[in-house]
Amino acid sequence: MKKFDxxxxxxxxxxxxxxxxxxxxxxxxxxxxxxxxxxxxxAIFSNSGGIKTGSNIVLxxxxxxxxxxxxxxxxxxxxxxSLHPNVKIQEDAIASVKTKGLVGEKYIEISPGGSEKFxxxxxxxxxxxxPVDLEELISKFVFEKI
Amino acid sequence: xxxxxxxNLKHLFSRYFLLSLIFLGIAxxxxxxxxxxxxxxxxDKVLAILADPALKAPNKTKExxxxxxxxxxxxxxxxxMARRSLARHWTQRTPEEKREFxxxxxxxxERVYMEKVEGYYWNKILYEGESTDGDYGNAKVKIxxxxxxxxxxxxxxxxxxxxxxxxxxxxEGISLVNNYRTQFNDIMVKSSYQELIKKLxxxxxxx
Numbered sequence: 067m068k069k070f071d072x073x074x075x076x077x078x079x080x081x082x083x084x085x086x087x088x089x090x091x092x093x094x095x096x097x098x099x100x101x102x103x104x105x106x107x108x109a110i111f112s113n114s115g116g117i118k119t120g121s122n123i124v125l126x127x128x129x130x131x132x133x134x135x136x137x138x139x140x141x142x143x144x145x146x147x148s149l150h151p152n153v154k155i156q157e158d159a160i161a162s163v164k165t166k167g168l169v170g171e172k173y174i175e176i177s178p179g180g181s182e183k184f185x186x187x188x189x190x191x192x193x194x195x196x197p198v199d200l201e202e203l204i205s206k207f208v209f210e211k212i
Numbered sequence: 213x214x215x216x217x218x219x220n221l222k223h224l225f226s227r228y229f230l231l232s233l234i235f236l237g238i239a240x241x242x243x244x245x246x247x248x249x250x251x252x253x254x255x256d257k258v259l260a261i262l263a264d265p266a267l268k269a270p271n272k273t274k275e276x277x278x279x280x281x282x283x284x285x286x287x288x289x290x291x292x293m294a295r296r297s298l299a300r301h302w303t304q305r306t307p308e309e310k311r312e313f314x315x316x317x318x319x320x321x322e323r324v325y326m327e328k329v330e331g332y333y334w335n336k337i338l339y340e341g342e343s344t345d346g347d348y349g350n351a352k353v354k355i356x357x358x359x360x361x362x363x364x365x366x367x368x369x370x371x372x373x374x375x376x377x378x379x380x381x382x383x384e385g386i387s388l389v390n391n392y393r394t395q396f397n398d399i400m401v402k403s404s405y406q407e408l409i410k411k412l413x414x415x416x417x418x419x
């Protein structure tokens with residue numbers, strides 16, 4: 067009986083350890099097995115500019131979701147966004163690729179629009195802006211002055 | 213034009229007038245569906261005005277500009293642009309305020325950059341292509357300047373009845389609506405709608 071007791075406890079500890087490891091892995095790996103019901107929308111960008119799966123989606127400076135996946139469709143980047151269920155995006159919202167600072171990581175910023183209609187799950191954010199090549203832009207406009 | 217507008221914005225909007233003027237326009241082979249067809253019609257009309265010898269005299273400047281603006285205005289959906297630029301603050305406006313805002317917005321854009329139209333040097337415009345998705349349309353254009361620089365412009369259009377009307381355009385990937393949306397939002401958040409209207413009125417009455 068005693069041996070069985072000890073083995074039982076050892077087994078329970080091992081099990082607890084595995085569960086903790088599993089929890090840590092999930093948290094660190096940013097997966098969400100138990101989370102809110104997110105909803106997905108997609109947006110087509112002419113250039114995804116370094117956005118990766120897991121990149122942040124930001125609205126008014128607040129993180130509202132993450133990039134779920136990116137595929138190439140008709141020579142453009144189709145980015146699927148996984149958004150927090152409470153966040154509603156208007157039909158004329160604009161999604162742009164921005165950089166943290168000048169050379170930081172890329173994220174998608176959503177600028178809310180004025181439409182009274184909202185994009186349903188599975189819908190599309192039509193207005194998108196690819197990342198801006200600052201250097202190229204400056205040179206063009208600097209030398210444009212006549 | 214003195215004012216608080218940033219220099220880069222001025223350049224950005226000068227393109228608006230560039231785009232509405234196809235001078236030695238050369239059409240790209242290939243796509244010529246509706247949006248591009250209608251864009252071309254507008255620009256051809258404007259070209260005709262610019263080329264009209266009867267309107268070249270300096271004392272005809274006002275008349276010429278009015279004619280050009282009248283044509284260009286038919287290609288823009290000003291209320292749509294105003295709504296998208298004022299964004300979430302639009303729904304809180306009364307119908308009268310919305311009308312006033314759309315009008316001021318239109319005058320702002322017309323006013324600030326009309327002068328650049330005649331003074332700008334460019335070479336040609338290439339219509340690269342277009343796509344439509346129901347009532348939404350998209351046309352890409354390349355402008356070649358006198359210095360052989362290429363400027364990429366993309367028009368976003370909405371079909372209303374039989375007309376494709378512009379509700380936004382981007383120059384080198386920077387959208388006019390997004391740009392103004394940010395500026396208007398900043399003013400709305402920091403002060404008030406009255407303040408915004410005051411600034412718009414000040415700009416449009418400036419001479």
